[in-house]
Amino acid sequence: MPPRVYREIFKIAWPVVVANLIRVSFFTIDTIMIGHLGAATLAAVGLGGQILDMFSIISSALSVGVLAICARRKGEGRVNEVYKTLVNAFILAILISLPASLAMALFPKEILSIFKVEESVLAEGAVYLSISALTIPLFFIVSTFDSAFRGVGDTLTPMIVSSISGGVKVALNYLLIFGKHGFPALGVAGLAVSSIFASILSLLMYFAIVYSRKFEIKRTALSGILDLALWKKIALIGVPSMVENFFSQFARLLYTYMVAFFGTTVLAANEIGIRIESYSFMPGFAFSVASASLVGQSLGEGNIDKAKKVFKEASIIAGSIMFFAALIFLVFPEYLSRIFISDPEVVEYSALYLRIMAFQQPFLGIYMVCAGGIRGSGDTKTPLYISLISTYSCRIGLGYLLGFILGLNAAGVWLGGLFDFIVRSILIYLAYKKGDWCKIKI
Structure with a gap:
């Protein structure tokens, strides 16, 4: 493999790993601070967080469409089109997110009451959700900027932006949750307010970066800003990925529901295992982003051989790193x-x-990279079909x-999860070898 491509993969991947580590660390600190306010507040934030997720x-x-x-x-070297894509995605983000934000701000109790929680949790959750509703448009817009920069191969800028805003959020949490240094003690409302300020800061940093014209994505003169054909293109690429994520999330709920049948002890063990395992996902996700970006760029250059090398080498690297994670788990x-x-x-x-789950780690790494590369080519339907087939046939x-009929209990359910990613990795590799992804026109 040419050293230049090897360097490109690592150049894109390492900031994603660092950003995720920082994000998880900040989330842990937030959870610890909220935990000091009591179980009801912690439960309220957890419930509100699930809705926001x-x-x-x-x-x-x-x-996915923007990336x-x-x-x-x-x-392709069409720099103006990169900026135009970002601008149109920005407008789309506002149009899509505002109705949801408004509904959540006006009806937080009604939304939370679906979960049949205690009144104390409902009250705290309603406060948190009504204020956090303002972060939804900001989250959509910032995610659009993140994806655009990752698409052009700049993952360092999103890492810096998220790290600075995350650090500010943690500091504001301390001041506003507990009322330190003259600030009011807002409790759970302080957590929501700090999220708003942090999101605004992220957005302002991205505006400054784009308007400075010193980075990969620059403000350029546009003859026509609105492009409905581009909106359609974003939707055609992105909607299958959204559908995939929806059904994957639903499958995770079913999976957790099955695990819960074996008691609180097993459910707690499952949650701890998932938290530990989430750290091993970070390199897989990072090389998935690198694969998506470089495969898309290579196809734009008309260099299919380079795109195939990215698939191959990124899979080997991610699989090898996650193999070491497997050894640690074992x-x-x-x-x-x-x-x-x-x-x-x-x-x-x-x-x-x-x-x-140690045995799934190398397969998971290969799947994440190949699925990322195929999505980066513009083919988001293939990962959707593979995910649906594998998740519902194996995991569920x-x-x-294995768990209920053959009597292996929780181990049987977990084995279903293991085979899910083994089958996914085989199917995604076959899709890569078939080569339809390199014929996609965007």
Whole structure:
């Protein structure tokens, strides 16, 4: 592999890993601070967070479409079209997010009452959700900027922006949640207010970056800003990805529902295992972003051979890194589990979860890279079909068969999850070899 391509992959991937580590660290600090306000507040924020997370599924339609188009235009050398794509996506983000934001701001209690929670949780959650509603348009817009920069191969800028705004958010949380240094003690409202300020800061930084004309994406003169054909193109690429994320999220709920049948101890072990495993996803996601960006750019350049090399080498690197994660899960599962809890029974089940999921790590790395590359080419339907087939046949179907019918209990359900990504990696590799992705026109 030419050293230049090898360097390009790592240049794009490492800031994504760092950004995710920082994000997880800040989230952990936020959780600790909210935890000091009591169980009801923590539950309210967790519930509100789940509702807000649903909007990330909708925003993925924009994000994936913008990344694929910007990557292709960068490869083609059509710099003006990159900026035009960003501007149109910006307008779309506002139009899509404002109705949802308004509904959440006006009817927070009605939305939360679906979950049948205690009145104290409902009251705190309504406060958090009504204020956090203002962050939804900001989240959509910032995600659009993130995707555009990643599409042109600049992941360092989103890393810096998210790190600065995340640091400011943590500082504001401390001041506004607890009322330190003369600030009012707002409790859960302080968490929401700090999120708004942090999102505004991210947006202002992106505006300054684009208007400075010193970065990959520059403000350029446009003869016509609105381009409905471009809106359609973003939707055609992005909507299948949104549908994939929706059904994947629904499958995760079903999967958790099955695990919950085996009791609180097993459910707690499952959650701990997922939290530990999430750290191993970071390199896979990072190389997935690199693959999406470089495959899109390579196709824009008309260099299919380079695109294939990106697939191959990024898969090898991600698979190798996640193989080492697998070894850690196999050798030290109890030690990792005890970081989160001391209950010996929970630790035992969590260790079993990690040992089972250790075998999926290399396959997961390969799948994430190949799926990212295929999405970067503009083909988002293939990953959708593969995800639907594998998730519902293996994770849900096989998991139910092994866990409930054959009597393997929680281990059987977890084995279904393991085979999900083994099958996905095989199917996505076959899709890559078939080569339809390199014929996509954007």
